[in-house]
Amino acid sequence: MSDLKSKELFEAAKKRMPGGVNSPVRAFGSVGRTPRFIASAKGDRIIDVDGNEMIDYVCSWGPGILGHAHPRVIEKVKEACDQGLTYGAPTKREVQMAELIAELVPSMEVSRLVSSGTEAVMSAIRAARGFTGKDKILKFKGCYHGHSDGLLVKAGSAALTTSVPDSAGVPADYTKNTLVAIYNDQDSVKELFAANPQEIAAVIVEPVAANMGVVLPDAGFLEFLRDLTKQYGALLIFDEVITGFRLALGGAQEYFGVIPDLTTLGKIVGGGMPVGAYGGREEIMRMVSPDGPVYQAGTLSGNPIATAAGLETLTMLKEDKEIYGRLEEKTARIAQTVRKAAGEKVSVNQIGSLMSIFFTPGGVTNYEEAVGSDLSRYTDYFGYMLDHGIYIAPSQFEALFVSDAHTGDDIQKTCDLLQQYMEQL
Ligand code: KE4
Numbered sequence: 001m002s003d004l005k006s007k008e009l010f011e012a013a014k015k016r017m018p019g020g021v022n023s024p025v026r027a028f029g030s031v032g033r034t035p036r037f038i039a040s041a042k043g044d045r046i047i048d049v050d051g052n053e054m055i056d057y058v059c060s061w062g063p064g065i066l067g068h069a070h071p072r073v074i075e076k077v078k079e080a081c082d083q084g085l086t087y088g089a090p091t092k093r094e095v096q097m098a099e100l101i102a103e104l105v106p107s108m109e110v111s112r113l114v115s116s117g118t119e120a121v122m123s124a125i126r127a128a129r130g131f132t133g134k135d136k137i138l139k140f141k142g143c144y145h146g147h148s149d150g151l152l153v154k155a156g157s158a159a160l161t162t163s164v165p166d167s168a169g170v171p172a173d174y175t176k177n178t179l180v181a182i183y184n185d186q187d188s189v190k191e192l193f194a195a196n197p198q199e200i201a202a203v204i205v206e207p208v209a210a211n212m213g214v215v216l217p218d219a220g221f222l223e224f225l226r227d228l229t230k231q232y233g234a235l236l237i238f239d240e241v242i243t244g245f246r247l248a249l250g251g252a253q254e255y256f257g258v259i260p261d262l263t264t265l266g267k268i269v270g271g272g273m274p275v276g277a278y279g280g281r282e283e284i285m286r287m288v289s290p291d292g293p294v295y296q297a298g299t300l301s302g303n304p305i306a307t308a309a310g311l312e313t314l315t316m317l318k319e320d321k322e323i324y325g326r327l328e329e330k331t332a333r334i335a336q337t338v339r340k341a342a343g344e345k346v347s348v349n350q351i352g353s354l355m356s357i358f359f360t361p362g363g364v365t366n367y368e369e370a371v372g373s374d375l376s377r378y379t380d381y382f383g384y385m386l387d388h389g390i391y392i393a394p395s396q397f398e399a400l401f402v403s404d405a406h407t408g409d410d411i412q413k414t415c416d417l418l419q420q421y422m423e424q425l
Pocket of ligand 1: 023024025026061116117118119121144145146147157158206210211239240241242266267276398
């Protein structure tokens with residue numbers, strides 16, 4: 001597999017863009033390879049500028065649950081384009097989106113569309129602070145909630161690989177109200193609430209962590225957060241940017257039966273176009289301008305092209321609820337292949353269409369165990385898969401995503417390669 005054209009483009013890109021990319025994880029920084037510059041994608045396949053066709057398990061970090069360039073989504077986007085790209089005025093599709101979001105995620109009685117997951121989280125935090133009149137936010141080490149200043153504290157995702165879990169350029173004043181607990185460690189949460197009994201506006205959590213690799217909530221952990229936040233008059237925010245519409249049609253809150261006060265969405269909600277959303281209990285969301293005093297705005301929020309893609313994607317997921325059974329079956333097949341071939345040498349976390357392989361025995365249930373895994377082995381595994389035409393996350397601290405477009409043959413090809421690799425560990 002030549003990557004000559006990618007190499008040339010990367011050199012040019014590095015001259016004019018930080019790291020040659022528009023988002024750090026794309027730079028392949030932690031796996032020591034040249035990032036593949038992509039020319040096109042269709043279904044479960046992605047094709048780079050050197051013509052290498054690969055089976056894609058990044059799926060654009062989550063939006064691609066239906067696979068790339070689904071004909072129905074493309075058709076709606078093309079139709080929308082002919083009607084103009086943006087108006088800066090309300091449209092019918094935004095009403096349809098808000099109504100469909102409320103139908104699929106009933107806790108999101110009132111919602112607002114924005115243009116990214118970061119914007120959704122930043123705005124939800126502001127609404128929580130505005131509603132409660134409190135300043136502190138509690139997050140979990142290794143969870144990633146986008147790059148807004150107050151949340152770049154012990155963040156996950158690429159912040160872990162670029163060793164800036166506490167980013168430069170963020171004044172201490174901006175993060176003094178950010179408390180950090182340990183995922184799955186109830187005592188660490190209780191201690192922070194006991195020390196700040198009346199000051200915590202909200203707890204924000206990835207209901208399934210997917211930015212330190214995939215780490216599942218221990219049984220009862222989400223229920224514990226729900227009860228404790230109620231006890232202290234704090235809000236519970238589920239960051240469902242990854243799990244939303246992926247773990248179930250109603251997201252992790254449907255899957256686990258734990259209902260937050262606010263939810264943030266991204267990725268799938270836009271069907272591949274730039275859309276984020278935040279929403280929740282009506283009394284909270286009525287705080288948001290122009291109903292209330294919490295200001296938040298956006299030129300391209302609810303953009304007609306983006307909502308065309310998002311609406312068609314959500315509509316297709318609603319029409320075909322069997323998709324979630326298919327996604328679970330495919331992904332569990334991959335996970336079981338690895339467990340069978342590698343035995344105790346690796347830890348595999350899998351739920352629905354999300355999974356991670358950690359090269360460490362004994363299981364991974366939190367940040368320390370994730371970062372303690374053998375990262376150089378991950379790099380070797382990444383290179384092996386890439387050289388054999390399988391495109392997986394270029395970082396241990398991301399997820400492997402499966403889409404409805406992943407064919408049985410491609411899943412089998414993936415399993416065969418994984419078995420070969422894991423058996424020689
Ligand atoms: P965006 O601003 O990237 O749309 O969403 C931020 C965000 C918020 N919450 C969660 C749980 C997220 O996973 C993300 C973004 N996810 C990363 C992948 N781990 C996006 C990939 C990237 O940064 O390029």
